[in-house]
Amino acid sequence: MVLHLNGAFLRRLAAVALASVLALTGSPGRAQQAVTPTPSAGSLRAAIERGLAAAPYGFDVLQSPAQAGVRVQDVLVEVIDSDATRITIDLSQKTLTYDPSGDVDALIEAIIASTVPQTAGSGDVEYRFLVDGVPLHEFLPRAAAAPARGRAEGGPHRVVVSAGHGVYWNEGFGDWRLQRPRLWGIVEDLVNWDIAHYLAAQLAGSAFQPVLVRQPVQDDRPGESGRPPWQEASLYYMKAIGTPPAVWNIGIDDYSRDINTRPLYANWVDAAAVISIHNNGGEGTGTETWFDATNGHEAASQHLAEVINRAVVAAIRREYNPNWPDRGLRSCNGCKGENRLASRPAIIVEIAFMDTRSPDNEALQDERFKQIVARALRDALFEWSGIPAPAVIQTH
Numbered sequence: 001m002v003l004h005l006n007g008a009f010l011r012r013l014a015a016v017a018l019a020s021v022l023a024l025t026g027s028p029g030r031a032q033q034a035v036t037p038t039p040s041a042g043s044l045r046a047a048i049e050r051g052l053a054a055a056p057y058g059f060d061v062l063q064s065p066a067q068a069g070v071r072v073q074d075v076l077v078e079v080i081d082s083d084a085t086r087i088t089i090d091l092s093q094k095t096l097t098y099d100p101s102g103d104v105d106a107l108i109e110a111i112i113a114s115t116v117p118q119t120a121g122s123g124d125v126e127y128r129f130l131v132d133g134v135p136l137h138e139f140l141p142r143a144a145a146a147p148a149r150g151r152a153e154g155g156p157h158r159v160v161v162s163a164g165h166g167v168y169w170n171e172g173f174g175d176w177r178l179q180r181p182r183l184w185g186i187v188e189d190l191v192n193w194d195i196a197h198y199l200a201a202q203l204a205g206s207a208f209q210p211v212l213v214r215q216p217v218q219d220d221r222p223g224e225s226g227r228p229p230w231q232e233a234s235l236y237y238m239k240a241i242g243t244p245p246a247v248w249n250i251g252i253d254d255y256s257r258d259i260n261t262r263p264l265y266a267n268w269v270d271a272a273a274v275i276s277i278h279n280n281g282g283e284g285t286g287t288e289t290w291f292d293a294t295n296g297h298e299a300a301s302q303h304l305a306e307v308i309n310r311a312v313v314a315a316i317r318r319e320y321n322p323n324w325p326d327r328g329l330r331s332c333n334g335c336k337g338e339n340r341l342a343s344r345p346a347i348i349v350e351i352a353f354m355d356t357r358s359p360d361n362e363a364l365q366d367e368r369f370k371q372i373v374a375r376a377l378r379d380a381l382f383e384w385s386g387i388p389a390p391a392v393i394q395t396h
């Protein structure tokens, strides 16, 4: 009941805010916004509702979110300045239990993907998710602030380099599978590993000690899944190297355990930062970088995201494709576990779109592109930290 009253109150507030935004966008300053077109709340809502008609990838055994009762209550678009937009999406309570494990990452990721084409020109986008008017992050667990194992004094700073996804046990299908689809011969789970591998090589021996969260050795002996361990998700590697269950066994199914393992491991080794490497979906093009606006390290995370996004886009434009699109920064209030559960600066870089054939997917087929990105990530990490970068290490 309290939630209901609170939600109604916040919805009234949102309606007032919407009225003021409508007044603003009708003002003479409007012409400037032609440079960065902003989606309308109505078109965003329609796009999200179309997306809710299908189950997220890998969750096909479930009803679609729309069939299960996930509803869009309200969408609010606020133009913050000429290069920043806030999108508030108020969802129904079913959002929290659509995935019976109670994990919201897959559903929220699908919702974000359905807004991708419309946010291409929105500059930086701050997503604010509500559930019946209450901010999403208030429903989600936090990480314990203190690490379980301290960093050795005076040694190199550990930086967790997290290659997103990997083969996992899918409870719905009862089989081992990759977390993402194969597109034009490549799959995000393995492309992410390649880039993390190149970044780790760039950092080896420097002031930053790269800490990988998936098996770093590429050989063909079968792992727990029967597939090579380097293709497997993080939780199986963490289990194999003897980290405690408090790192790899938090979550109700392996999909959520795998997401949680990465930031929890970063907390356990007291990493200076977490760089999560991903590639995008939603039929957009270009690079965007995510941070969490509510994990207690938002300022340092935002700074890291800014430096990384700028460095990656600049390197790709300089060395690979002068027309590479910069989608800007993305933030949300707890929507991605990899950032939310890190009790330290954490970002997710979405380098290119797997599901856009040219130029994105084509670039991800090219080892030179992945190496350019890895070197940019290394340079950005040093720029962010203020530690002088050593000479570039050639890996090819």
Ligand SMILES: [Zn+2]
Binding pocket: 164, 165, 188, 278, 279, 280
């Ligand atoms: Zn991903």
